[in-house]
Each structure stands twice: as structure tokens, then as C-alpha cells.
Amino acid sequence: MKKITAYTALVVGALIFAYPFVWMLSASFKPEYEIGDMSLMASKWTFASYQLVFDTIPIFSAFLNSIIVSLAVTGAVLFFGSLAAYSLSKLKWRGRDTVFNLILFTMMVPFMVLLIPLYTLVVKFGWTDSLVGLIVPFMMNATALLILRQSFLTIPTSLLEAARIDGCSEWRILRQIVWPLSIPALITAGIIVLTANWNQALWPIMVIRDEALMTMPQMVLLFTVGGGAQARLGPQLAAGILLALPIVVIYLIFQRQFISSMASTGLKG
Amino acid sequence: MVRLEGLRKVYDEDVVAVHGADLFVDEGEFVVLVGPSGCGKSSMLRMIAGLEEITSGTLSIGDKKVNDVLPKDRDIAMVFQDYALYPHMTVYKNMAFGLELRKLPKKEIRRRVDDAAEILGLMDVLERRPKELSGGQRQRVAVGRAIVRDPRVFLFDEPLSNLDAKLRVQMRTEILNLHRRLGTTIIYVTHDQIEAMTMGDRIVVMNEGKIEQIDTPYELYSQPNNRFVAGFIGSPAMNFLSGELRTGRGIMFKHADSDLTVRVPDAAQNYMSGRDVMPVILGIRPEDIFLSDSPYMEGQTSEITLRIDLVEHMGNEMTVYGSSGTTQLVARLAPDARVKQDDTVTLAFLQNKMHFFDAESEVVFR
Numbered sequence: 252m253k254k255i256t257a258y259t260a261l262v263v264g265a266l267i268f269a270y271p272f273v274w275m276l277s278a279s280f281k282p283e284y285e286i287g288d289m290s291l292m293a294s295k296w297t298f299a300s301y302q303l304v305f306d307t308i309p310i311f312s313a314f315l316n317s318i319i320v321s322l323a324v325t326g327a328v329l330f331f332g333s334l335a336a337y338s339l340s341k342l343k344w345r346g347r348d349t350v351f352n353l354i355l356f357t358m359m360v361p362f363m364v365l366l367i368p369l370y371t372l373v374v375k376f377g378w379t380d381s382l383v384g385l386i387v388p389f390m391m392n393a394t395a396l397l398i399l400r401q402s403f404l405t406i407p408t409s410l411l412e413a414a415r416i417d418g419c420s421e422w423r424i425l426r427q428i429v430w431p432l433s434i435p436a437l438i439t440a441g442i443i444v445l446t447a448n449w450n451q452a453l454w455p456i457m458v459i460r461d462e463a464l465m466t467m468p469q470m471v472l473l474f475t476v477g478g479g480a481q482a483r484l485g486p487q488l489a490a491g492i493l494l495a496l497p498i499v500v501i502y503l504i505f506q507r508q509f510i511s512s513m514a515s516t517g518l519k520g
Numbered sequence: 521m522v523r524l525e526g527l528r529k530v531y532d533e534d535v536v537a538v539h540g541a542d543l544f545v546d547e548g549e550f551v552v553l554v555g556p557s558g559c560g561k562s563s564m565l566r567m568i569a570g571l572e573e574i575t576s577g578t579l580s581i582g583d584k585k586v587n588d589v590l591p592k593d594r595d596i597a598m599v600f601q602d603y604a605l606y607p608h609m610t611v612y613k614n615m616a617f618g619l620e621l622r623k624l625p626k627k628e629i630r631r632r633v634d635d636a637a638e639i640l641g642l643m644d645v646l647e648r649r650p651k652e653l654s655g656g657q658r659q660r661v662a663v664g665r666a667i668v669r670d671p672r673v674f675l676f677d678e679p680l681s682n683l684d685a686k687l688r689v690q691m692r693t694e695i696l697n698l699h700r701r702l703g704t705t706i707i708y709v710t711h712d713q714i715e716a717m718t719m720g721d722r723i724v725v726m727n728e729g730k731i732e733q734i735d736t737p738y739e740l741y742s743q744p745n746n747r748f749v750a751g752f753i754g755s756p757a758m759n760f761l762s763g764e765l766r767t768g769r770g771i772m773f774k775h776a777d778s779d780l781t782v783r784v785p786d787a788a789q790n791y792m793s794g795r796d797v798m799p800v801i802l803g804i805r806p807e808d809i810f811l812s813d814s815p816y817m818e819g820q821t822s823e824i825t826l827r828i829d830l831v832e833h834m835g836n837e838m839t840v841y842g843s844s845g846t847t848q849l850v851a852r853l854a855p856d857a858r859v860k861q862d863d864t865v866t867l868a869f870l871q872n873k874m875h876f877f878d879a880e881s882e883v884v885f886r
Contacts, residue, residue: 407602409601409602409604410604412571412591412598412604413600413605414617415570415571415591415592416571416592416618417592417618417665417669418618418621418622419621428606432607432608
């Protein structure tokens with residue numbers, strides 16, 4: 252009996268969470284005049300909304316730009332993040348804890364505060380209207396570093412010492428011992444960074460003017476509120492679906508590692 | 521082979537883990553570092569391994585000073601307490617890893633790993649991962665990883681403490697056999713004095729960061745340098761009785777807590793340095809105590825009357841716990857001795873097995 256109650260509650264919760272997404276998906280395939288109602292069914296299914304998106308904006312180049320930027324950022328964050336996390340968790344040096352606390356502190360600073368100084372810097376470096384301006388400022392990330400550090404801390408130090416005696420350099424220890432043992436944490440950090448970066452719209456709007464260099468969120472945002480969608484709901488929803496799709500796919504692939512790692516690090520996403 | 525001169529380790533500028541240790545370990549020797557936890561034995565081993573920086577002093581392996589040499593270049597191999605096997609690698613890979621890093625030819629690596637696996641009985645599990653192995657097998661892989669390297673010195677850091685009692689005894693013999701077979705120098709850390717006594721050619725007893733005595737197991741047992749070593753080595757531990765030396769007709773020891781009076785060798789005179797009375801501690805091992813009517817005891821004058829608190833029958837002997845005033849005493853008696861709890865018995869000490877320690881410095885009189 253208890254079980255049934257629990258399952259009912261969970262099912263209701265799941266429906267509440269899932270409904271808007273499912274509705275959005277179905278609505279993007281409905282004829283424009285049918286979108287107004289909240290039902291999931293349509294009198295006929297159509298690609299018209301998607302057609303308009305593909306016709307009006309260079310969505311493929313935006314998709315490609317987004318892929319390049321998010322992968323570069325995620326790769327860099329995992330690489331530099333694990334270097335820093337290794338040093339902060341497994342090497343002894345003076346001032347280590349202070350540095351770690353400073354890094355934690357940067358998590359408390361809202362991005363809005365950084366926006367103007369960061370923009371000024373990017374302008375100074377001449378990185379506006381280039382993908383570099385979207386990548387370099389985000390190559391390090393305190394949340395990812397924290398996740399990686401917590402994971403590295405669980406690796407017994409004697410393992411690293413054995414590797415040192417076996418003849419590993421610190422760099423090789425990271426590559427051949429620490430990374431293979433931290434795959435769930437790397438995936439978790441990777442997904443968090445990838446999602447956050449993939450969804451970023453504000454920063455690209457500041458840095459990129461050239462349509463050929465725009466990323467998906469920026470493009471979709473300009474399309475939906477900037478008039479490209481001709482104030483029609485269908486194409487706006489279709490663009491939204493296209494934006495969300497890659498993240499959903501990645502999440503589905505790595506779901507198991509992601510959840511297990513979230514559960515074990517005790518961190519919220 | 522391995523030489524420590526004034527080796528010192530200080531943590532965080534004021535915690536001294538090892539106070540200037542001097543030790544020479546000969547080629548092929550099996551030396552055990554033993555002491556209670558926190559005595560500095562592990563710090564010492566880790567300094568030899570290069571895992572811990574040396575605060576001051578000199579460490580040489582072979583003829584080379586290696587204070588600042590990286591662990592991988594010291595030609596040592598180490599077996600860790602928790603085995604430290606790489607969980608994501610197979611047994612084969614675990615053993616081969618160090619050799620691959622040294623860029624040995626594949627064939628040579630295969631040969632060495634197979635040889636080691638053969639010796640250690642690991643042939644059937646080479647493709648398994650550590651978590652699929654039993655404790656004893658993991659232990660063997662850890663040893664195997666060390667021997668494939670063919671190093672000049674093996675370092676063992678409490679390698680048996682995670683095994684159950686039976687396996688521990690078995691692995692003890694296996695490590696000894698391995699040492700006999702390979703003839704490589706071994707430095708072995710343990711807190712278990714039985715392990716130390718049964719395995720070491722020589723034993724280094726440490727306490728509070730200092731080396732208390734370096735000797736063969738027999739010497740350590742029969743000729744302890746000080747009260748700490750006397751009490752640490754041997755189980756049940758040596759009995760200690762406080763009292764004083766007095767000059768009179770010869771030198772006598774008078775127990776503070778009973779009528780026990782013992783004639784002390786005249787050599788003790790040297791320690792009295794002109795004093796008439798001197799506080800000392802008498803040490804006597806449980807097996808050197810007998811019932812005073814036992815035939816061994818003829819002509820022995822040292823007698824103490826004891827009330828028996830507990831008798832433990834071991835089959836081949838019995839352990840008797842008794843007290844005289846505030847002094848507790850443990851004796852190992854023959855299994856046929858007719859004593860039982862609450863009896864009052866008279867015991868005698870074997871005269872030539874008594875040790876006397878200065879009450880203040882706790883150093884032995886010889």
C-alpha cells in the first residue's frame with residue numbers, strides 16, 4: 252500500500268515535470284492554429300515550423316559553432332580543472348588551502364558582476380566576433396574543479412606513491428591512474444559544463460555580431476524574440492527543440508554515470 | 521647497501537617523527553623496523569623510499585647519496601599496507617606497469633611477470649582485476665609487482681596487517697622463502713613484534729622517533745638495552761619490579777613492595793658511583809620465574825610470595841597472573857604445576873636471567 256502511494260506521487264511528479272516538454276515537442280509539429288490548446292494531439296502533423304526555422308536562419312552553422320565552442324570549453328575545463336584539482340588534492344604545497352578557498356569564493360561571484368570586466372578584456376585582446384572570445388574566458392570553472400577535487404580525494408594516496416615508485420611522473424600519474432579512476436566525476440563535470448555552456452546566450456550576444464559566428468542559443472534567442480519567427484509560436488518551439496535536443500541526447504547516453512556520480516559526490520548540478 | 525646517517529624527519533616545523541637515525545643495512549640482509557604506532561618507523565621507510573622528504577641527514581643506497589633522488593631512480597620497490605594495486609588494471613598489467621615505464625622489451629616483461637606469477641602462484645589470475653581477488657592473492661600481486669622490478673632493496677610497509685591470522689602466518693613464510701630465493705635486501709616495517717622476531721635477521725626497535733636498539737632477535741630478547749625494548753619484545757611482556765640497590769655484604773636488590781631481596785652481580789658497583797642506595801627496576805621474563813620448590817630453583821635465594829589472580833592453561837604451559845601488594849606479576853609455569861586461582865604461592869626468579877634498569881634513565885646495567 253505504501254509502495255502504491257509512493258509510486259502514485261512519483262508518477263504525478265513525473266507528469267508535472269514532463270508535460271511541458273512533451274507538449275513543446277508535440278506543438279512544434281502541429282499546425283500553427285492548433286497550438287493554442289494544451290492537448291498533445293493534433294489533427295495533422297507537419298514540419299512547417301521546422302521548415303521556417305531552416306529557411307530563415309543559418310541554424311546549421313550555429314549548431315556547428317555551438318558544438319565547437321562547447322566541446323572546446325568542456326575539454327579545456329576538464330583538462331585544466333583536473334590539473335588544478337590534482338594539485339589541490341594530492342600534492343603538498345604552501346598556501347594550497349588558501350588557493351582552494353579563493354577558487355571556492357569565485358563560485359559565489361555572480362556572472363553578471365564579471366560581465367563588464369570580462370567584456371572589456373575580450374575587447375582589449377581583440378577577440379570580439381571570434382569563437383576564441385567565446386571559448387577562452389570559460390576554460391576554467393570552479394564547479395568542475397570542485398567535483399574533480401572531491402573525486403580525486405577518494406583515490407588512496409598510496410596508489411599514487413606506488414606509481415611514483417613504479418616510475419610515473421606526476422603528469423603520467425594523472426593520465427594513467429587518476430583519470431581512469433575518475434571517469435564518473437569527469438563525465439559529471441563534463442555534462443555540467445557542457446550544458447551550461449551550450450545554453451549560454453547572454454555572453455555570445457555581447458561578443459558576437461557576425462551571424463556566421465553565432466551559436467545556437469544566441470541564434471534561437473534572436474530568432475524567437477528578434478522577429479525572425481514572425482511572432483509565430485510553432486517555429487519558436489521548433490527552434491527551442493533543436494536547441495535542447497543535443498543536451499537531451501548526451502544526457503541519455505551518460506545518464507547512468509551522471510546519476511551515480513551525483514549521488515556519490517553529494518553535489519547538486 | 522642502505523646507510524642512514526643522522527636521518528631526521530620533522531613535520532610542520534615542530535613535529536619530530538624521526539630523531540637522527542643511524543642504521544646500516546647490509547647486502548641481502550632482512551632488517552625489520554618495529555615499534556608501537558607513531559614511533560617513526562613508517563616515516564623512516566618512506567624516507568628511504570623517497571616518498572617523504574628528508575629533513576636532514578644522509579641516506580645512501582649502494583655508494584650513492586640519494587637524498588634528492590626521485591623514488592623511481594632509487595632502485596627500490598615497495599609493498600604497501602593496503603597493497604596499492606591499480607584497480608583499473610589487470611593483475612598482469614599491475615605487475616608489468618613499472619617495467620613498461622622503464623621501456624623494457626615486451627618479451628622481457630612477459631618473461632619476468634610470468635616468472636613472478638609462477639613463484640607466487642598467480643598464473644591463473646593474471647587477467648583478473650584486483651577486486652576479483654582474495655586478500656592473500658592481492659598481497660601476492662603486490663609482492664609480485666615489487667619482485668618483477670628486480671630492485672636492489674625491497675621495502676615492506678606493514679604488508680600483512682590486513683590479512684587474517686592464518687594467512688598472515690602463511691605469507692610470513694612465503695616472504696621469508698622469497699628472501700632466501702632472491703637474496704635481495706629487505707627493509708620491513710611492522711608493529712607486530714612476533715612478525716619482527718620471526719622474520720628479521722636484525723631488528724631495529726623504535727620508540728618516539730628514536731632507535732632504541734638494533735640487534736638480532738635473540739640478542740634483543742636476551743639482552744635488551746633498556747626498559748622499553750625489554751617490555752616491547754616478548755609476550756607476555758617482561759615483569760618489572762621497582763626497588764633499590766643497596767650496598768652491604770655485596771650488592772642487594774630490595775623490592776619496594778615485598779620481601780624480595782636478590783643478590784646482584786658485583787659489577788653493578790660501577791653504576792652505584794659511590795652511593796649507598798640507588799633506585800632501580802628489576803626485569804624478569806615470565807618464563808624465568810618458577811615455583812620455589814621446583815628443582816630448577818635449588819640454591820636460588822630470590823623468593824616472592826604471590827597471590828594468584830588468574831590461571832590460563834595453554835596445554836603446553838600455563839600463564840599465571842598474580843600480585844604482591846601493588847606489583848603485578850606474570851609467570852609461565854609448567855603445565856603440571858599445582859596452582860589455582862586464589863592460591864598463595866612462593867615463586868623464585870632465575871638469578872642469571874634478571875635485568876636491572878636505572879630507574880631514571882631506564883637503561884640496563886650490564
